[in-house]
Amino acid sequence: MTDQDPLKALFKADEAPAVDPSFRMAVMNRVAGRRLALDLVVKGTVMALLGTAFVLTAPLVSANLVGMMSMPQNVYVALGGVAALTWVGRYVAMHRIRLSLPRLNLF
Amino acid sequence: MSGTPTDAALVAAARSGSDRAFARLVDRHQQAVRSFLRRVCGHEADADDLAQETFLAAWTSLRTLKTAAHLKTWLFSIAWRKAKGMARSASRSRKRDTAWSELQDNTAEPQPEMNIALSQAMGQLNGDQRAAVALCLAGGWSHGDAAGVLDLPLGTVKSHVSRGRARLVEILGVDDD
Numbered sequence: 001m002t003d004q005d006p007l008k009a010l011f012k013a014d015e016a017p018a019v020d021p022s023f024r025m026a027v028m029n030r031v032a033g034r035r036l037a038l039d040l041v042v043k044g045t046v047m048a049l050l051g052t053a054f055v056l057t058a059p060l061v062s063a064n065l066v067g068m069m070s071m072p073q074n075v076y077v078a079l080g081g082v083a084a085l086t087w088v089g090r091y092v093a094m095h096r097i098r099l100s101l102p103r104l105n106l107f
Numbered sequence: 108m109s110g111t112p113t114d115a116a117l118v119a120a121a122r123s124g125s126d127r128a129f130a131r132l133v134d135r136h137q138q139a140v141r142s143f144l145r146r147v148c149g150h151e152a153d154a155d156d157l158a159q160e161t162f163l164a165a166w167t168s169l170r171t172l173k174t175a176a177h178l179k180t181w182l183f184s185i186a187w188r189k190a191k192g193m194a195r196s197a198s199r200s201r202k203r204d205t206a207w208s209e210l211q212d213n214t215a216e217p218q219p220e221m222n223i224a225l226s227q228a229m230g231q232l233n234g235d236q237r238a239a240v241a242l243c244l245a246g247g248w249s250h251g252d253a254a255g256v257l258d259l260p261l262g263t264v265k266s267h268v269s270r271g272r273a274r275l276v277e278i279l280g281v282d283d284d
Contacts, residue, residue, distance in 0.1 A: 006281040007272065010225045011245035016141035016155075023141070023155065024133050027162045028126065034163060 046092050054085060115175035122169050129169075133162050136179060139246060140186050146241035147190045149230045157193055161186040183256040187238060194234060221279075228278040232271050235259065239267035240275065 061081070065074035112120075112128075114135070120128030140161055144154035164185050165172075172181055229237055235257065242253040243264070254264045275281075 007244060007275060007279075010221055010279070010281075011146075013219065014142070014145070014222045014225055014245075016138050016145060018138050019134070020137060023137050023158070024130055027133050027137075027159050028130055030159055030163045031126070031129065031166050034167060 043092055047089065050085065050088065050092075113176075114178045118169065118172065118175035118178060121166070129166055132178070136182055137162075139179070140182055143183060143238075143241050143246060144186055144190055146229055146245055147187075147234070147238050148193065149226055153193065157186065157189045161189055164189070180252060180256055183242070184258075187256055187258075190238070191234070224279060225275075228275050231278060232274060235263075236267045236271040236274075239264050240271035243268045244272060244275075 062074075062078070065077055068074070069077065112131070114132065117128045117132050117135075121132060137158065141155060141158045144157050144161075145151055148154040148157065161182060165182055172178065229240070232240060238257055239253055239259075242248040242256060243250060248256070250261055250264050250268065253268075254261045257264060259267075
Protein backbone atom coordinates (compact mmCIF):
# COMPACT_ATOMS: atom_id res chain seq x y z
CA MET A 1 0.00 0.00 0.00
CA THR A 2 1.55 3.32 -1.07
CA ASP A 3 1.05 6.78 0.44
CA GLN A 4 -1.20 7.59 -2.52
CA ASP A 5 -3.34 4.57 -1.78
CA PRO A 6 -6.98 5.74 -1.63
CA LEU A 7 -7.75 3.27 1.16
CA LYS A 8 -4.96 4.71 3.29
CA ALA A 9 -6.34 8.23 2.74
CA LEU A 10 -9.81 7.03 3.79
CA PHE A 11 -8.48 5.37 6.92
CA LYS A 12 -6.45 8.48 7.76
CA ALA A 13 -9.58 10.64 7.61
CA ASP A 14 -11.31 8.23 10.00
CA GLU A 15 -8.70 8.41 12.81
CA ALA A 16 -9.57 9.20 16.43
CA PRO A 17 -8.29 12.62 17.59
CA ALA A 18 -4.57 12.75 18.36
CA VAL A 19 -5.11 14.72 21.56
CA ASP A 20 -8.19 14.17 23.67
CA PRO A 21 -8.03 15.39 27.29
CA SER A 22 -11.60 14.24 27.97
CA PHE A 23 -10.69 10.65 27.05
CA ARG A 24 -7.62 10.80 29.31
CA MET A 25 -9.76 12.16 32.15
CA ALA A 26 -12.34 9.43 31.67
CA VAL A 27 -9.62 6.75 31.85
CA MET A 28 -7.99 8.31 34.92
CA ASN A 29 -11.40 8.54 36.64
CA ARG A 30 -11.90 4.83 36.09
CA VAL A 31 -8.37 4.17 37.35
CA ALA A 32 -9.11 6.20 40.49
CA GLY A 33 -12.33 4.23 41.04
CA ARG A 34 -10.50 0.91 40.62
CA ARG A 35 -7.75 2.03 43.01
CA LEU A 36 -10.32 3.08 45.61
CA ALA A 37 -12.07 -0.28 45.35
CA LEU A 38 -8.78 -2.19 45.70
CA ASP A 39 -7.76 0.04 48.63
CA LEU A 40 -11.05 -0.57 50.41
CA VAL A 41 -10.71 -4.32 50.00
CA VAL A 42 -7.14 -4.39 51.33
CA LYS A 43 -7.78 -1.96 54.18
CA GLY A 44 -11.02 -3.65 55.13
CA THR A 45 -9.23 -6.99 55.30
CA VAL A 46 -6.38 -5.60 57.42
CA MET A 47 -8.84 -3.88 59.79
CA ALA A 48 -10.91 -7.05 60.11
CA LEU A 49 -7.78 -9.08 60.89
CA LEU A 50 -6.64 -6.52 63.48
CA GLY A 51 -10.09 -6.43 65.07
CA THR A 52 -10.28 -10.23 65.20
CA ALA A 53 -6.80 -10.45 66.72
CA PHE A 54 -7.77 -7.85 69.34
CA VAL A 55 -11.00 -9.62 70.27
CA LEU A 56 -9.25 -13.00 70.54
CA THR A 57 -6.27 -11.80 72.56
CA ALA A 58 -7.94 -9.22 74.80
CA PRO A 59 -9.23 -11.67 77.49
CA LEU A 60 -5.87 -13.45 77.63
CA VAL A 61 -3.90 -10.23 77.87
CA SER A 62 -6.15 -8.67 80.49
CA ALA A 63 -6.04 -11.84 82.66
CA ASN A 64 -2.25 -11.88 82.51
CA LEU A 65 -1.98 -8.17 83.20
CA VAL A 66 -4.11 -8.47 86.33
CA GLY A 67 -1.89 -11.30 87.58
CA MET A 68 1.41 -9.65 86.65
CA MET A 69 0.95 -6.04 87.60
CA SER A 70 -0.74 -3.83 90.12
CA MET A 71 -3.79 -1.71 89.28
CA PRO A 72 -2.32 1.55 87.91
CA GLN A 73 0.36 -0.29 85.88
CA ASN A 74 -1.99 -2.61 84.02
CA VAL A 75 -4.29 0.32 83.19
CA TYR A 76 -1.29 2.11 81.63
CA VAL A 77 -0.30 -0.99 79.66
CA ALA A 78 -3.89 -1.48 78.46
CA LEU A 79 -4.08 2.16 77.41
CA GLY A 80 -0.73 1.80 75.65
CA GLY A 81 -2.04 -1.25 73.78
CA VAL A 82 -5.17 0.56 72.67
CA ALA A 83 -3.07 3.57 71.59
CA ALA A 84 -0.77 1.26 69.58
CA LEU A 85 -3.75 -0.39 67.87
CA THR A 86 -5.25 3.01 67.11
CA TRP A 87 -1.98 4.15 65.55
CA VAL A 88 -1.77 1.00 63.42
CA GLY A 89 -5.40 1.49 62.34
CA ARG A 90 -4.75 5.12 61.46
CA TYR A 91 -1.63 4.16 59.49
CA VAL A 92 -3.57 1.55 57.54
CA ALA A 93 -6.34 4.04 56.82
CA MET A 94 -4.02 6.85 55.73
CA HIS A 95 -1.47 4.96 53.63
CA ARG A 96 -1.69 2.96 50.48
CA ILE A 97 -0.82 -0.63 51.16
CA ARG A 98 1.00 -2.20 48.24
CA LEU A 99 0.76 -5.93 48.06
CA SER A 100 3.25 -7.88 46.02
CA LEU A 101 0.84 -10.24 44.34
CA PRO A 102 1.94 -13.07 42.04
CA ARG A 103 1.77 -12.25 38.34
CA LEU A 104 -1.73 -13.05 37.21
CA ASN A 105 -2.60 -12.50 33.58
CA LEU A 106 -6.21 -11.54 34.10
CA PHE A 107 -6.83 -9.67 30.86
CA MET B 108 17.16 14.17 31.53
CA SER B 109 15.72 15.99 28.53
CA GLY B 110 13.39 14.95 25.72
CA THR B 111 10.39 12.71 25.68
CA PRO B 112 10.46 9.78 28.09
CA THR B 113 10.31 6.35 26.50
CA ASP B 114 7.41 3.98 27.02
CA ALA B 115 9.68 1.85 29.21
CA ALA B 116 10.46 4.81 31.49
CA LEU B 117 6.78 5.73 31.74
CA VAL B 118 5.81 2.12 32.46
CA ALA B 119 8.41 1.95 35.24
CA ALA B 120 7.10 5.19 36.75
CA ALA B 121 3.48 4.05 36.44
CA ARG B 122 4.35 0.74 38.10
CA SER B 123 5.76 2.64 41.05
CA GLY B 124 2.47 4.52 41.40
CA SER B 125 2.77 7.60 39.17
CA ASP B 126 -0.62 8.57 37.75
CA ARG B 127 1.03 11.27 35.64
CA ALA B 128 3.17 8.69 33.90
CA PHE B 129 0.16 6.50 33.21
CA ALA B 130 -1.81 9.50 31.92
CA ARG B 131 1.04 10.21 29.48
CA LEU B 132 0.91 6.64 28.28
CA VAL B 133 -2.83 7.04 27.73
CA ASP B 134 -2.22 10.25 25.77
CA ARG B 135 0.47 8.60 23.70
CA HIS B 136 -1.49 5.50 22.69
CA GLN B 137 -5.15 6.51 22.82
CA GLN B 138 -5.40 7.53 19.19
CA ALA B 139 -4.04 4.25 17.86
CA VAL B 140 -6.07 2.07 20.25
CA ARG B 141 -9.30 4.00 19.67
CA SER B 142 -8.88 4.08 15.91
CA PHE B 143 -8.26 0.32 15.87
CA LEU B 144 -11.30 -0.36 18.04
CA ARG B 145 -13.52 1.97 16.00
CA ARG B 146 -12.61 0.08 12.84
CA VAL B 147 -13.13 -3.28 14.49
CA CYS B 148 -16.39 -2.41 16.29
CA GLY B 149 -17.87 -0.02 13.75
CA HIS B 150 -19.55 1.87 16.58
CA GLU B 151 -17.77 4.88 18.01
CA ALA B 152 -19.30 4.92 21.51
CA ASP B 153 -18.72 1.17 21.99
CA ALA B 154 -15.17 1.53 20.72
CA ASP B 155 -14.33 4.40 23.06
CA ASP B 156 -15.84 2.54 26.01
CA LEU B 157 -13.73 -0.50 25.12
CA ALA B 158 -10.65 1.70 24.77
CA GLN B 159 -11.22 3.00 28.31
CA GLU B 160 -11.62 -0.57 29.56
CA THR B 161 -8.43 -1.51 27.72
CA PHE B 162 -6.42 1.17 29.52
CA LEU B 163 -8.03 0.30 32.85
CA ALA B 164 -7.09 -3.38 32.34
CA ALA B 165 -3.58 -2.28 31.39
CA TRP B 166 -3.28 -0.24 34.61
CA THR B 167 -4.53 -3.15 36.69
CA SER B 168 -2.10 -5.68 35.21
CA LEU B 169 0.83 -3.40 34.37
CA ARG B 170 3.06 -5.63 36.48
CA THR B 171 2.42 -8.58 34.18
CA LEU B 172 3.92 -6.73 31.21
CA LYS B 173 7.24 -8.50 30.73
CA THR B 174 8.92 -6.14 28.25
CA ALA B 175 7.92 -2.50 28.56
CA ALA B 176 9.15 -1.87 25.01
CA HIS B 177 6.31 -4.11 23.78
CA LEU B 178 3.67 -1.94 25.45
CA LYS B 179 1.87 -1.07 22.21
CA THR B 180 1.54 -4.71 21.13
CA TRP B 181 0.36 -5.63 24.62
CA LEU B 182 -2.24 -2.84 24.65
CA PHE B 183 -3.58 -3.92 21.26
CA SER B 184 -3.77 -7.54 22.44
CA ILE B 185 -5.90 -6.44 25.39
CA ALA B 186 -8.02 -4.26 23.08
CA TRP B 187 -8.55 -7.15 20.65
CA ARG B 188 -9.60 -9.53 23.44
CA LYS B 189 -12.00 -6.90 24.76
CA ALA B 190 -13.42 -6.35 21.28
CA LYS B 191 -13.99 -10.09 20.79
CA GLY B 192 -15.68 -10.26 24.19
CA MET B 193 -17.88 -7.30 23.35
CA ALA B 194 -18.93 -8.78 20.04
CA ARG B 195 -20.71 -11.47 22.07
CA SER B 196 -22.75 -8.92 23.97
CA ALA B 197 -22.93 -6.25 21.28
CA SER B 198 -26.65 -5.73 21.21
CA ARG B 199 -26.91 -5.16 24.96
CA SER B 200 -24.09 -2.63 24.90
CA ARG B 201 -25.50 -0.84 21.85
CA LYS B 202 -28.86 -0.34 23.54
CA ARG B 203 -27.14 1.25 26.54
CA ASP B 204 -24.99 3.58 24.44
CA THR B 205 -27.88 4.56 22.21
CA ALA B 206 -29.88 5.49 25.29
CA TRP B 207 -26.89 7.45 26.60
CA SER B 208 -26.24 9.26 23.31
CA GLU B 209 -29.88 10.28 23.11
CA LEU B 210 -29.35 12.22 26.33
CA GLN B 211 -26.34 14.11 24.92
CA ASP B 212 -26.43 17.33 22.91
CA ASN B 213 -26.09 16.47 19.28
CA THR B 214 -22.91 18.52 18.85
CA ALA B 215 -20.75 15.86 17.17
CA GLU B 216 -19.68 16.76 13.67
CA PRO B 217 -21.49 14.74 11.04
CA GLN B 218 -19.35 12.02 9.51
CA PRO B 219 -18.32 12.63 5.91
CA GLU B 220 -20.00 10.36 3.42
CA MET B 221 -16.86 8.38 2.60
CA ASN B 222 -16.18 7.67 6.29
CA ILE B 223 -19.66 6.21 6.59
CA ALA B 224 -19.09 4.19 3.44
CA LEU B 225 -15.76 2.92 4.80
CA SER B 226 -17.35 2.00 8.10
CA GLN B 227 -20.12 0.11 6.31
CA ALA B 228 -17.63 -1.61 4.04
CA MET B 229 -15.56 -2.69 7.06
CA GLY B 230 -18.75 -4.05 8.58
CA GLN B 231 -19.03 -6.49 5.70
CA LEU B 232 -15.72 -8.16 6.57
CA ASN B 233 -15.64 -10.87 9.21
CA GLY B 234 -14.18 -10.04 12.65
CA ASP B 235 -10.66 -11.39 12.14
CA GLN B 236 -10.44 -9.90 8.65
CA ARG B 237 -11.56 -6.53 9.96
CA ALA B 238 -8.97 -6.58 12.72
CA ALA B 239 -6.18 -7.62 10.32
CA VAL B 240 -7.15 -4.85 7.88
CA ALA B 241 -7.42 -2.30 10.72
CA LEU B 242 -3.94 -3.17 11.95
CA CYS B 243 -2.03 -3.67 8.70
CA LEU B 244 -3.75 -1.37 6.20
CA ALA B 245 -4.94 1.40 8.49
CA GLY B 246 -2.45 1.16 11.36
CA GLY B 247 0.63 0.31 9.30
CA TRP B 248 1.53 -2.76 11.39
CA SER B 249 3.66 -5.50 9.89
CA HIS B 250 1.92 -8.81 9.24
CA GLY B 251 4.13 -10.46 11.87
CA ASP B 252 3.27 -7.97 14.59
CA ALA B 253 -0.41 -8.15 13.69
CA ALA B 254 -0.25 -11.95 13.95
CA GLY B 255 1.13 -11.53 17.47
CA VAL B 256 -1.64 -9.15 18.49
CA LEU B 257 -4.45 -11.20 16.95
CA ASP B 258 -2.95 -14.53 18.03
CA LEU B 259 -3.30 -15.90 14.50
CA PRO B 260 -0.79 -17.64 12.21
CA LEU B 261 1.16 -15.29 9.93
CA GLY B 262 -0.27 -16.84 6.76
CA THR B 263 -3.81 -16.37 8.02
CA VAL B 264 -3.16 -12.69 8.71
CA LYS B 265 -1.66 -12.18 5.24
CA SER B 266 -4.66 -13.85 3.69
CA HIS B 267 -7.10 -11.78 5.79
CA VAL B 268 -5.36 -8.55 4.79
CA SER B 269 -5.25 -9.43 1.11
CA ARG B 270 -8.87 -10.58 0.92
CA GLY B 271 -10.09 -7.77 3.14
CA ARG B 272 -8.36 -5.19 0.97
CA ALA B 273 -9.78 -6.66 -2.21
CA ARG B 274 -13.25 -6.65 -0.68
CA LEU B 275 -12.96 -3.03 0.47
CA VAL B 276 -11.72 -1.92 -2.95
CA GLU B 277 -14.64 -3.73 -4.56
CA ILE B 278 -17.28 -2.32 -2.19
CA LEU B 279 -15.96 1.25 -2.19
CA GLY B 280 -15.18 1.24 -5.89
CA VAL B 281 -11.79 2.92 -5.42
CA ASP B 282 -8.94 2.64 -7.93
CA ASP B 283 -6.57 -0.13 -6.93
CA ASP B 284 -3.26 0.81 -8.58
